[in-house]
Amino acid sequence: MVAIIGTGIIPFGHHLERSIVAMASEATLAALKDANISRETIGACYFANALGGMLFGDTTIGQNLTAGLGIKNIPVVNVENACTSGSSAYYLARLAILAGECEVALVVGSEKMCVPDFGLLNSGTTELDTLLGMVVPASFALRAQRHMHDYGTTEEQMAAVTVKSRAHAALNPNAQFRKKESLEDVLNGPMIADPFTRSQCCPIADGAAALILASDEFAAKYYRAITIEASVLTSGIYDNQADLTHWETDYHAADLAYEKAGISAKDIDLVECHDAFTFSEILHYEALGLCEEGQGGKFVADGHASLGGRTPVNVSGGLLSEGTPSPPPE
Amino acid sequence: MTEQHDIPLVYDNILTPGPEVHLQGGYCPSCDLYHFPQQDRCTECLGTVNTTDLGNKAVIHSVTTIRTRAPLGLPSPYSVAYLDLKHVPLRVFSLMDPAEAGQYSIGQEVELQVAPLGLNNNKEICLRPYFRTCANSAE
Missing domain, CATH: 3.40.47.10 (Thiolase/Chalcone synthase)
Incomplete structure (x- = not known):
């Protein structure tokens, strides 16, 4: 070990x-x-x-x-x-x-x-998707839009991730954004990539x-x-047809980590995960098994990811409130 | 005056030749799988793939509109989507017609266009494929 x-x-x-x-x-x-x-x-x-x-x-x-x-x-x-x-x-x-x-x-x-x-991050300047306008916020916004369509996830549920993030960051002196935000504050911000307003995207x-x-x-x-107990690194390929709401690579990584550690989602007390966008955190809830697939929005809106909730997530404030200098080990 | 055929395409070998523009991709006959853009080998069996016509019509699977500063000289705002092609079982990422940015919805039928739009990595005006609302969406 x-x-x-x-x-x-x-x-x-x-x-x-x-x-x-x-x-x-x-x-x-x-x-x-x-x-x-x-x-x-x-x-x-x-x-x-x-x-x-x-x-x-x-x-x-x-x-x-x-x-x-x-x-x-x-x-x-x-x-x-x-x-x-x-x-x-x-x-x-x-x-x-x-x-x-x-x-x-x-x-x-x-x-x-x-x-x-600096502009918006992409996956490589010679990639076809990049040349056709793909930027990182769009890649998660496309997943979010389909999740809203398939499961009824709402803009308010996604905004609840930012509200939680700011509440947690208020306790972290290293976070960039420590001022609390209401659902209205989040939803009334300038739109970056539908449905993400500015404070639903992590700052650089x-x-x-x-x-x-x-x-x-x-x-x-x-x-x-x-x-x-376990550390897992994995990767995926382009599945035909790409499933935007079931992030297969994420599920695979979580399952492998649980298997190596000999535990299950029920044993998890605290999660720190990559929340570059509000919706990416919702996808992680589902892949980690903190809730059923499609129920990530409800999970956070019901307070289960908050301090004092069932499984607190990103109690540091995460990338949404700390910022994303991409590589530091989280 | 520059003719459209003098303007470089943003990415090679993604459109069929001929008067009616279609997406061009790869097809593996062994696995019955399509790819876009065409890969050197089938990702399933690693066999060689055939160049194939992927058609020019699709249905929107998911769509978003980017409303912050646009890259590559694209207009702002602009929409992008994942599309289910109508002629082959393949979901592809695509730029949408900037003139209709923000007006698309999941399930909508769209068709392919090609026109000078934005810049390539050499900062030259280039042709880009994009989808837009079908001229006759009742088709």
Whole structure:
């Protein structure tokens, strides 16, 4: 088994004057301090960044980070896997420890998105879908529209995700948006991609986060260590015909994680998931088995995903309130 | 004056040649599966695929309208959709006619058009396929 023994994060927001490496360094030092270990203890580094190459022409940023912190003679792996970059770095670091390649690994994600004319993210500039106008908000809006058609999910139910997110973020000093919003506030905002108003889309952000992972033996002395029961990374293909309301890859990942951990949805007390849009969180409720398929909107509107509810989701405020510097490990 | 045939298509090999424009894709006879755009190999059996006509009519499976800054020189707002093609069992992503942005609904019948619309990655005016309300939607 592998455990998390230290964490570090800097508040997500506009850090216009700071570089990707500078933010990563601060998060890393905070994680080292939290774990109470020296830099010499680190046996490997997995560094996540999705956009540095495209926006700034930066490559091998992980090595720039470790070199700047005087960490040498360890493997450093740069991970680009879009919004899954941070989670993928975490996945790989855990595997390295399980394989016995190292005892302690550093996982860092750092991203700068607050640049002029950033625009909307897409899946690659030469992809046909991108050239025909597909942008990330549209991909989830299309799923949401079909879910509304098939299951009667409402705009108010989707807006309830943002209302919950803001209420949770009010308790998180690292979140960008900590002011509560009402359903009316959310629904009356400017429309981005029907049915998503602005506060139903996560804001872009600059930021960084770091984790220290360790083997069971190393973590035994940490009373706060969090054991990782399972970590799953998977992928899908274009199914003919694409099912927009049943996100098959998401279901597969959840089922596999439950199987590896030997648990079921009933055992889950708390969820942090990728809520780039309100509706993406609703899809995760369903894939994770927190509710029946098609009932995700009702689940959140009834308060089951709120603190004090049946299964609180994104108690940090999630991406909707923290912002999305894509790769930091969530 | 630039003729339409001088304007580059936004993506190669997605339209049939000829006066009436149709989508062009791939068909695997072994698996009886269609693909758009055409793949080098069938994703099911990895066999070779044939180039095939996918038709020019469809029904909207889901649709949204993007109302923030549009990419690639597209007008704002603009609509995009997943469409179920009428002539083959295939669901495809498509741009919709910007002149009708926000006016589409699930289940609506639409037909293919091609016209200069927006820019390509070289920032040149290019031809884009898009679907619009059928001229005779009672068909």
